[in-house]
Amino acid sequence: MDFPSDGWVPGPFGLDALKGSTVQAGRTVLAVAHHLTAATRLADVMPLLETDRRVAVAYTAAPASAITGGLDAHLRDLGGLVLPWRQAISTRWDLVVAAGHGMLEKLHGPVMTVSHGAGPGKLLPRYAGSGPLSARPVSGLIRERLVVGGRVVPSSIVLPHDRHLEMLERECPEARPVAFAGGDPCLDRLVASLPYRTEYRRALGVRPGRRLVFVSSTWNGDSLLGRHPDLLLRVAAGLPRDRYQVVAALHPNVWSFHGRRQVMAWHADCLRLGVRLFPPEEGWRAGLVAADVLVGDHGSVTCYGAAIGVPVLLGTFPEDSVAPGTHVAGLGALAPRVDWDRPLAPQLEEAAHAFSGRVHAAMRGAISSRPGEAARLIRGEMYRLLRLPDRDRPPDVEPVPLPVPSGLRAA
Numbered sequence: 001m002d003f004p005s006d007g008w009v010p011g012p013f014g015l016d017a018l019k020g021s022t023v024q025a026g027r028t029v030l031a032v033a034h035h036l037t038a039a040t041r042l043a044d045v046m047p048l049l050e051t052d053r054r055v056a057v058a059y060t061a062a063p064a065s066a067i068t069g070g071l072d073a074h075l076r077d078l079g080g081l082v083l084p085w086r087q088a089i090s091t092r093w094d095l096v097v098a099a100g101h102g103m104l105e106k107l108h109g110p111v112m113t114v115s116h117g118a119g120p121g122k123l124l125p126r127y128a129g130s131g132p133l134s135a136r137p138v139s140g141l142i143r144e145r146l147v148v149g150g151r152v153v154p155s156s157i158v159l160p161h162d163r164h165l166e167m168l169e170r171e172c173p174e175a176r177p178v179a180f181a182g183g184d185p186c187l188d189r190l191v192a193s194l195p196y197r198t199e200y201r202r203a204l205g206v207r208p209g210r211r212l213v214f215v216s217s218t219w220n221g222d223s224l225l226g227r228h229p230d231l232l233l234r235v236a237a238g239l240p241r242d243r244y245q246v247v248a249a250l251h252p253n254v255w256s257f258h259g260r261r262q263v264m265a266w267h268a269d270c271l272r273l274g275v276r277l278f279p280p281e282e283g284w285r286a287g288l289v290a291a292d293v294l295v296g297d298h299g300s301v302t303c304y305g306a307a308i309g310v311p312v313l314l315g316t317f318p319e320d321s322v323a324p325g326t327h328v329a330g331l332g333a334l335a336p337r338v339d340w341d342r343p344l345a346p347q348l349e350e351a352a353h354a355f356s357g358r359v360h361a362a363m364r365g366a367i368s369s370r371p372g373e374a375a376r377l378i379r380g381e382m383y384r385l386l387r388l389p390d391r392d393r394p395p396d397v398e399p400v401p402l403p404v405p406s407g408l409r410a411a
Contacts, residue, residue, distance in 0.1 A: 009204060011081045012056040014091045025056035027094040027386045030083075031109065034100030035065045036252035039074055040281055041099040044185040048379040048395050053389060057081075060088040064102030069256035074220070074281060075140030095213070095385050101145035101153075110155035110385045114378065115140060117300035118184065118307075118367050119160040120167055121328035123321055125220060138323045156381055158182035161369045167323075182381065187367055190308050193289045193399040200290040203402040204276065206245055213239065213246045213348065214291035214310065216284075218299025219253035222318040228340070229266075235295065236273040236345045242321040247276045247291070249284035249301055256280070264406065276405035283403040291401075293348045295338065298328050306331055306355070307364040313338055313351040327366035334359060370395065381410040 012021045013028040026115075031046050033039035038310050058081040061071050063328065075082045083091075093109030099116040113378035120140040126133070127166045141164075146152060157179035159165060193200070206212050215235055225231055236246050246269075255263055266278060278284040284301060288294070294310045296302030298317055306312045312335045322328045336354050338347060370377060375395040383390040 007084055008087055009058075009081060009083050011058060011083075013058060013093070014087075015044040023053055026054050027056070027388060028091075029055055029057045029095045029097065029382075030088055030091075030093045030109065030320045031057060031059045031074060032062050032082075032088070032096060032100075032104065033059065033071060033097040033108070033401055034062050034098065034102055035067050036071050036074055036237075036256050036280055038099035039071060040252065041114060041186065042097065043282075044189065044377060045097060045099070045114055048375060049382055052391065053254055058088075059084050060085055062098070062100070062103050064400055065100070067253045067256045069259060070252075070280070074077035075157070080297070092356045094387075095382060097382065101140075101142065105148040105151075105153045111153055112155045112156040112158065112327055112382060112385060114158045114182075115160055115184070118187070118303045119164055119327065121300075121303070121323055121326040122298065123249070123323050125321070130266075138167060138326075141168050141171040143175075146172045146175045153179060154178060156180070157384060158381065160184040160187075160367060160374075161327075163326075163366075163369070167326075179368050180381070181378075182377040183370030183372075184222075184368040185344060185374040185378065187304060187307060187364070188302060188372055188374045189400055190289060191364075191372070192284055192397045194308060196399050197289050200286040200403060204245070204247065204287065204405070206290065210243060210245050211292040211348070212287075212290055213244050214287055214294045214305065215248040215315075216294060216296040216299060216301040216305070217248075217249040217250050217254070217315075218297055218301070219257075221315070222321050223251070223299065224297040224315045225250060225254065228408075229378070232267055232270040232275050232277075233273070234340075235344060236270050236275045240345065240346075241274060244345070244348075245274065245276075247272075247278065247287045249278045249287065250280070251299060251301075254280075271406065278403065278405045282401060283405055286403040287399070287405070293351055295344075295348075298322050298332065303327055303363065303367060306335070306360060307367050309357075309360045311352040311355045313347060327363065330366055331363065332354065354399050 060083045089106045095362045096107050096109045096111045122139045123136040152175045217223045237289045291310050294305040294312045295315050314335045315338045317332045
């Protein structure tokens, strides 16, 4: 990042807060991004506060993740004040908001955490080593990250579903008293975007009579892309271009770890075949609303697609990576699998018969037990921690923006 020579960013916080303040906010809030995925979820949450002149918001990147490529540039592109971590941990805050865990105990102020995906549903990948095997915790509910030095780090933990509270009770009972079900702001925005499906399809250049196939892969070796590195080329080459259009979303960690130039280079042949690749920050949600069918895996995007009415075909589904009894396991129990030795087109058509309005509604209910309420509940909790009265006007649930994928051209 580009910081002043002393590495300190002046702004409306810390001991010198009043020296340059034009608008004197009464409260300061720090948004902490651990990786690009977390930063995109904060983009759903922080606007709930940023319009309030009583509040000044700054951003920082926590050096607690091994996958941070592109994070600094993304935070700069947001246009907010971005502080170096050293300054962030040396300043007192009225509220800290994070969509991840790790090193939050170093910050001074009440911490609120939110989920950065569709809620806890995966098991933590098992580390390599020579020690004996042990049970794996559920990602997002890992006791060693929630409790540090004999104290629960967050003052408030927002989980999407009541079921997640029960899971937290099992994984880390000490943290259960500060947790509550606050819904899923990403799912709420997707549902609010459904009336604009025609506009999203027009922005993607979907011609009448063509079906939009959305391909989604999470990250790591057991993901769809990890199991099939030539995934997008196989899908694009195997579908008639006069009947199908393909868009794809790869987990932000894929872009962060390998680099944008490398990801785009690996998929240059796919782009020439008309595949449109969404950038990691945004666009995938509009594409999901526009889609007719989804080929995915055990990632959050696949679950969101099933929740908003998109028939799902699983290109891979590693059962041993999924937490039993979760919404992800539920999707794996009902969605058909791709047979990669058969033509893909008829399988896409068959996938629609595995789903119904009742099944999609059940998936939606399995992700969030507070549908449509996440913005109100999360904002109310932030104001409670800030010791400020909430505003009278309820927060708006904004539709997602129009998509601008890579490779957008006439196909």
